[in-house]
Amino acid sequence: MGEISQWQLIKKGAEAWLYLANWHGRKVVIKKRLPKHYRTPELDERIRIYRTVREPQLMHEAKKAGVPTPIIYLVDIKEAMIVMEFIEGDQVKKLLGLISQEERDRLCYDIGELIGKLHKNGIIHGDLTTSNMIQDADGKIFFIDFGLGEKINEVEAKGVDLHLMKRALQSTHFKFADECFNAVVRGYSSILDHAIVKNVLEKIKEIERRGRYIIERKGSREPSCGSEEVRKGFKHLK
Amino acid sequence: MNKGKAEKKYCLGIESTADDFSVGIVSFEGEILANIIDAYVPPEGGIHPREAARHHADVAGKVVEKALKKAEIKPEDITLIAFSQGPGLGPCLRTGATVARALASYLCVPLVGVNHCMAHIEIGRLTTGAKDPLTLYVSGGNTIVAAFDSGRYRVFGETLDIALGNCLDVFAREAGLRPRMGKPLGAMVEELARKGKVFASLPYTVKGMDLSFSGLLTAAINMLGKEVSLEDLCYSLQETAFSMVTEVTERALAHTEKKEVLLTGGVAANKRLQEMVKFVAEEHDAKFCVVPSEFAIDNGAMVAWAGVLAFTHGITTPIEESFVKLRWRLEEVEVPWVK
Numbered sequence: 166m167g168e169i170s171q172w173q174l175i176k177k178g179a180e181a182w183l184y185l186a187n188w189h190g191r192k193v194v195i196k197k198r199l200p201k202h203y204r205t206p207e208l209d210e211r212i213r214i215y216r217t218v219r220e221p222q223l224m225h226e227a228k229k230a231g232v233p234t235p236i237i238y239l240v241d242i243k244e245a246m247i248v249m250e251f252i253e254g255d256q257v258k259k260l261l262g263l264i265s266q267e268e269r270d271r272l273c274y275d276i277g278e279l280i281g282k283l284h285k286n287g288i289i290h291g292d293l294t295t296s297n298m299i300q301d302a303d304g305k306i307f308f309i310d311f312g313l314g315e316k317i318n319e320v321e322a323k324g325v326d327l328h329l330m331k332r333a334l335q336s337t338h339f340k341f342a343d344e345c346f347n348a349v350v351r352g353y354s355s356i357l358d359h360a361i362v363k364n365v366l367e368k369i370k371e372i373e374r375r376g377r378y379i380i381e382r383k384g385s386r387e388p389s390c391g392s393e394e395v396r397k398g399f400k401h402l403k
Numbered sequence: 404m405n406k407g408k409a410e411k412k413y414c415l416g417i418e419s420t421a422d423d424f425s426v427g428i429v430s431f432e433g434e435i436l437a438n439i440i441d442a443y444v445p446p447e448g449g450i451h452p453r454e455a456a457r458h459h460a461d462v463a464g465k466v467v468e469k470a471l472k473k474a475e476i477k478p479e480d481i482t483l484i485a486f487s488q489g490p491g492l493g494p495c496l497r498t499g500a501t502v503a504r505a506l507a508s509y510l511c512v513p514l515v516g517v518n519h520c521m522a523h524i525e526i527g528r529l530t531t532g533a534k535d536p537l538t539l540y541v542s543g544g545n546t547i548v549a550a551f552d553s554g555r556y557r558v559f560g561e562t563l564d565i566a567l568g569n570c571l572d573v574f575a576r577e578a579g580l581r582p583r584m585g586k587p588l589g590a591m592v593e594e595l596a597r598k599g600k601v602f603a604s605l606p607y608t609v610k611g612m613d614l615s616f617s618g619l620l621t622a623a624i625n626m627l628g629k630e631v632s633l634e635d636l637c638y639s640l641q642e643t644a645f646s647m648v649t650e651v652t653e654r655a656l657a658h659t660e661k662k663e664v665l666l667t668g669g670v671a672a673n674k675r676l677q678e679m680v681k682f683v684a685e686e687h688d689a690k691f692c693v694v695p696s697e698f699a700i701d702n703g704a705m706v707a708w709a710g711v712l713a714f715t716h717g718i719t720t721p722i723e724e725s726f727v728k729l730r731w732r733l734e735e736v737e738v739p740w741v742k
Contacts, residue, residue, distance in 0.1 A: 177657075178657060179650070179653040179654040179656070179657040179658075180650075180654065201646075201650075202682065203646070203649055203678075203679040203680075203682040203683055204642065204646040204649070204679070205602055205642045205646075207602040207604075208602065208607070208642055208643065208646055211604065211607075212607065212646075291610060291611065292610075292611045293611065294611065296658070313609060313610065313611065325563065325610055325613075329610060329611035329612075329613065332558075332611070332612075332613070333611065335557075335734070336552075336557045336558065336559050336734075337658075339552075339553065339557070372563065
């Protein structure tokens, strides 16, 4: 691949390294999934190849669904490498804390709409965080990092996807996680049918009940002081 | 009795979230004087919450007595009672809470309920010297990747269904392994895995920073007794499950940019997991810390120490508010002593 020049490492991500480079006079981003030596080579190769193949497929599908994603120029499966368009803009992660509440509301609503478009077409992003969204100068929001995504039209998958968005907001933007997620849901609801949205939101609740997300209600009665039997057990401590 | 000891302050901590009933005693300065653990070993199958709770009630008095003896202090030297208030199994938690309330009212000392997961992180910090780590807490009941930010431990990744330790235990039981005294099922899987050579492909499920082990467990169980040997299957199961948690740990590490990684929980004793997490930590220039086994499994000392931290920062739990919280999330807890 002699056409690529001026490689410049821009990010050592956990999963892949990102380079900025020149490809036929274009500014491109190269995403290279390097071997992970902590895992067994068979598993490592399987994961890297699978994700390198799946990611551009899903980015293409997303674009067809009306969700902006970078243009894919080249895929090198052997090297686990994807060459794509460089998007000039800001990570939503960085933007959220800098803009007004109104702008934040609008941005999250738009993000919700885009997630709605993905889900309407059976595309699951798999890693919806604010780090994986870039807004360019025209206000267009690009989704990136589809490596954990899948094509599946199930309520369960949609629920988990949206739940991950909620969790990402809670861990990284805890100050305005609730308002942001509410706006995301409003945007999401404007795209999908009411019945589907209802099912997905119900699913999120179910997923939260599966894990450890619910605060125990005060309903279960507890003795207000130690029971006689237990207290008797300590007599000998005197 | 040592006269100096009577002037010092001590906290007695009670842990009973699952199969272990444990009492630890620590001084307010962070010396661990006793950590007695009495595990409930089911005759067969997994932990039945009611049976485990019955065990806890049976041994409670004895374990408290042993801990006091080990610490060489008298009951009246205790200045604070701490207990695991959640998350955990209801009947087990309630037994521990009842013992704690009884002791506190009997000795006329304050009571403090602490979050079990937070206690794991705090004893890890105390015993390893880690200051502000990214914590990977893996046990039979929990699989959590957490780090401190703005007053609380934030959960970055966790399991969406069963815990890592649970996955390994259930598999081991389905494979016909039985726990023996001093040797948990996880250690047996580890031993067999070391003899495995051929990697069998199993479902690998990472969703964002969250994980799912239920599909992996089902697939592994379905392969039992087929052409793959048990050694190879243990090896493949461990490799797959550990790669999943390591991947999530690495992503959280890259995201938070913490300079220490703390590995804790019952599964932390696994050498292969230690190796993988250590590898990732070093790659990100972070110090790798693994909590000593005695304090990595569920133990009373961690509860006592977390109790000291909470109490010295103005937190107590009045008896009428000491109901247990079965699903008490780590990120609901304020930790004003950090930073």
